Amino acid sequence: xxxxxxxxxxxxxxxxxxxxxxxxxxxxxxxxxxxxxxxxxxxxxxxxxxxxxxxxxxxxxxxxxxxxxxxxxxxxxxxxxxxxxxxxxxxxxxxxxxxxxxxxxxxxxxxxxxxxxxxxxxxxxxxxxxxxxxxxxxxxxxxxxxxxxxxxxxxxxxxxxxxxxxxxxxxxxxxxxxxxxxxxxxxxxxxxxxxxxxxxxxxxxxxxxxxxxxxxxxxxxxxxxxxxxxxxxxxxxxxxxxxxxxxxxxxxxxxxxxxxxxxxxxxxxxxxxxxxxxxxxxxxxxxxxxxxxxxxxxxxxxxxxxxxxxxxxxxxxxxxxxxxxxxxxxxxxxxxxxxxxxxxxxxxxxxxxxxxxxxxxxxxxxxxxxxxxxxxxxxxxxxxxxxxxxxxxxxxxxxxxxxxxxxxxxxxxxxxxxxxxxxxxxxxxxxxxxxxxxxxxxxxxxxxxxxxxxxxxxxxxx
Ligand code: PXG
Numbered sequence: 171x172x173x174x175x176x177x178x179x180x181x182x183x184x185x186x187x188x189x190x191x192x193x194x195x196x197x198x199x200x201x202x203x204x205x206x207x208x209x210x211x212x213x214x215x216x217x218x219x220x221x222x223x224x225x226x227x228x229x230x231x232x233x234x235x236x237x238x239x240x241x242x243x244x245x246x247x248x249x250x251x252x253x254x255x256x257x258x259x260x261x262x263x264x265x266x267x268x269x270x271x272x273x274x275x276x277x278x279x280x281x282x283x284x285x286x287x288x289x290x291x292x293x294x295x296x297x298x299x300x301x302x303x304x305x306x307x308x309x310x311x312x313x314x315x316x317x318x319x320x321x322x323x324x325x326x327x328x329x330x331x332x333x334x335x336x337x338x339x340x341x342x343x344x345x346x347x348x349x350x351x352x353x354x355x356x357x358x359x360x361x362x363x364x365x366x367x368x369x370x371x372x373x374x375x376x377x378x379x380x381x382x383x384x385x386x387x388x389x390x391x392x393x394x395x396x397x398x399x400x401x402x403x404x405x406x407x408x409x410x411x412x413x414x415x416x417x418x419x420x421x422x423x424x425x426x427x428x429x430x431x432x433x434x435x436x437x438x439x440x441x442x443x444x445x446x447x448x449x450x451x452x453x454x455x456x457x458x459x460x461x462x463x464x465x466x467x468x469x470x471x472x473x474x475x476x477x478x479x480x481x482x483x484x485x486x487x488x489x490x491x492x493x494x495x496x497x498x499x500x501x502x503x504x505x506x507x508x509x510x511x512x513x514x515x516x517x518x519x520x521x522x523x524x525x526x527x528x529x530x531x532x533x534x535x536x537x538x539x540x541x542x543x544x545x546x547x548x549x550x551x552x553x554x555x556x557x558x559x560x561x562x563x564x565x566x567x568x569x570x571x572x573x574x575x576x577x578x579x580x581x582x583x584x585x586x587x588x589x590x591x592x593x594x595x596x597x598x599x600x601x602x603x604x605x606x607x608x609x610x611x612x613x614x615x616x617x618x619x620x621x622x623x624x625x626x627x628x629x630x631x632x
Contacts, residue, residue, distance in 0.1 A: 172200050172212035186321075199573070204231035207591045207598055209578070220578045220588040220602055225395055225427045226458030229501060229510070230591040236459045236497050236504075243496035252281070252490045261490035264499045268451075268466060271436045271502065276449060278472040281464040281490035285426035285452035286320025288463040289389075292422050292448050293324045293342070294484050296387045299420070299471050302478050308386040309344045311422075312376055316350045318396035319389065319424055319450070328389055331396075346380070348372045350394065351402035354537045354548045355585075366403030374413045387420035387447075392438030395427035398585040399546035401539055407442045420447040420471070426463070430454030431505060431592045433542035434515030441542075447471050457501045462494035510592050514542050521596055525603045532610050534564075543592055547606070549584040552614070557584055564617060571616070572609035579606060 176197040184190055185198070200212040207230055209219045222228060229236070243260060250258050265279045280295075282288045293311065300308035313319065315330040326334045327341035330350070335341055349356065349372050357365030377385050388410070394400040414421050423446035428438030432454065435441045439449065447470055452463030467475070475482060488494070505511060519542040526545045530538040536550035549565060551558045558564040565581030572579040572586075580587045590602060612629050 175200055175212070206230050206232060207594050216576065217573065218577045218590070218598065218602055218605060220590050220606075221580050222589055222591045223458045224453070225432070225589050226453035226456075228430055228432070228454040228592045229457040229504060230593040233457070233459075233504070236457065236500055239496045239500035240460065240493050243493045247492050250492060251487065253485060257490070258492050260492045260495035260499060264490070264495040264502075267499055267502050268464070271506075272449070272466050273437070273440060273445065275445065275468050275470075276466040277469055278467040278476075279464045280467060281462065281495070282452075283461050283486055283488040283491070283494075284320070284463045285424075285450060286322040286325035286463075287486055288426065288450035288452055288465050289319040289328055289424065290322055290324040291465045291484065292387075292389065292450055293328065295448060295465065295467070295471065295475070295482075296420055296422065298479070298482065299474055300386050302474050305383070307384055310380050310385045311345050312373060312385065312388045312419075313345060313347045314350045314390055314394075315347045316352070316397040316400075317347070317390060317394060317424075319391075320426075346376060348376050350397065350400065351406045352394075352398065352400045353403055355398075355400075362403040363405040366405035367409050369402070370406055370409030370413055373410060374416075377413070377417050377419065382417040382419075385417065385419050387422050388414055389422040389424060391424045391426075392428045392442050392444065393433065393541060393544060395544070395589070396582065398582040399539070399544050399587045399589070401541050407444060411444065422446060422448045422450070424450045426450055426452045427454075427544075427589070430502075431511040431514050431542070432544055432589065434511065434519045435542075436511055455501070456494060456498040459501065460491075460494040460497045461488075462491065462498050464490075505592075508593075514592050518592070518594065518596070518599065519543060522599050525599055529603065529607060529610070532607065532614075534568075534610050534614050543590055543594070545588045547586040547610075549586065549613075551617075558617070562617060564613065567616060568609055568613040571612045572605065575605055575609055575612070577602060577605035577609065579609065 179198050180194045201209050202212050203210050207219055209217050247258055252261055268279050269277050280291055282291055313328045313330050317330045319325045319328040324342050326338050327345045330347040349369055351366055351369040353362045353365050423439045423444050425437050429451050433441045439446050447468040449466035456462050523540050526538050526540045529535050533552035534549050535547050537548040539546050565584040568586055569581040
């Protein structure tokens with residue numbers, strides 16, 4: 171069964187962010203079902219999902235209430251749109267719920283089908299806002315190198331992933347990128363707080379280069395997710411806020427990963443006290459059960475769009491899809507009723523931080539960091555204390571070993587990442603940390619004899 175599916179997969183299916191040929195040779199792993207924090211593959215292996223799917227299954231798998239919410243809404247009204255002066259109860263109720271959960275100045279939402287579409291919406295809204303304000307020359311948006319804002323043309327242009335720009339370019343004009351606040355990767359020779367301030371200064375320098383009257387917005391994730399779970403130094407965000415206020419530039423905080431409890435607050439902006447003007451959301455909004463995203467819009471922008479805007483020529487067939495909205499609403503209600511976010515903040519986040527930090531004594535680990543239920547390990551070569559030779563692809567090796575041993579841990583270069591479902595228990599966090607250590611051990615053994623140039627056999631987990 172799994173072999174025939176693999177063959178069909180190879181024959182017909184082009185996977186996202188995948189080297190098609192290499193995957194064809196290897197064959198894909200088929201995930202058949204899931205429960206709680208575990209996924210099960212076609213071979214019957216149980217694997218702890220340390221990535222909550224793709225940073226999204228915040229409530230964990232197998233929540234019957236979400237299934238029921240979808241089924242009931244499908245029977246009631248499987249589809250209707252929000253164009254042409256119509257709407258439906260799920261979209262309205264979800265909008266109201268989101269605005270109640272968000273900081274006080276965020277009182278409107280524009281729905282989309284994904285995080286990428288949310289960021290396309292952001293770009294159009296930002297430019298429209300300044301045009302309505304009589305300042306159409308305010309066009310430039312500043313993003314960050316190694317930031318991720320999606321894979322549509324606007325999303326990848328706002329993001330700072332160089333390999334995506336190389337393949338997908340030319341990018342949308344009027345977008346530029348500044349350095350990221352990744353202390354381990356780019357500032358290890360400096361005091362972290364001084365480094366954080368320097369990264370904020372880089373924004374100011376770029377604003378002055380472009381001309382402050384031409385800069386519309388700055389976009390960033392509170393903590394970079396896909397870029398490598400990069401928590402900025404404490405000095406960074408206050409300094410960034412001060413720069414943006416000085417030059418009257420909108421702040422867009424992309425909460426697609428950090429929103430809905432990941433960092434121990436409903437929004438990462440709350441953790442860092444950011445008061446953003448626009449907030450793209452997706453993923454954890456529905457715990458990934460159905461695709462839905464949106465942009466929360468602050469009063470400053472919303473008032474202008476509503477009072478002075480006329481028709482905004484923008485929207486998607488599935489903006490506020492009733493079934494997706496019903497599931498998202500139920501997801502938020504469950505998270506609220508079960509105190510999921512507070513538990514991440516007060517109990518599970520601090521617990522993970524303690525347990526995750528124990529990995530920093532491993533010879534392969536140059537830094538172990540975490541915030542809420544997001545963690546990263548920076549791999550280093552114990553022989554030199556520096557990064558491994560890129561050709562060894564140590565991160566990929568560690569990821570594959572980890573997966574085989576029963577833990578989904580993702581790699582970005584030589585940074586290992588986890589972001590498990592928010593309903594994980596303390597015992598399961600212990601299991602996650604143990605599996606991560608075992609994966610590091612095997613990675614170290616596999617890399618150690620590399621001078622002998624002999625491939626090592628794969629170890630079977632005990
Ligand atoms: N913003 C952020 C911050 C994201 O992380 C998007 C926007 C785009 O969302 P959609 O729904 O269009 O995918 C994302 C998505 C990874 C990985 O490998 C991360 C994402 C997507 C795919 C892979 O870490 N984040």
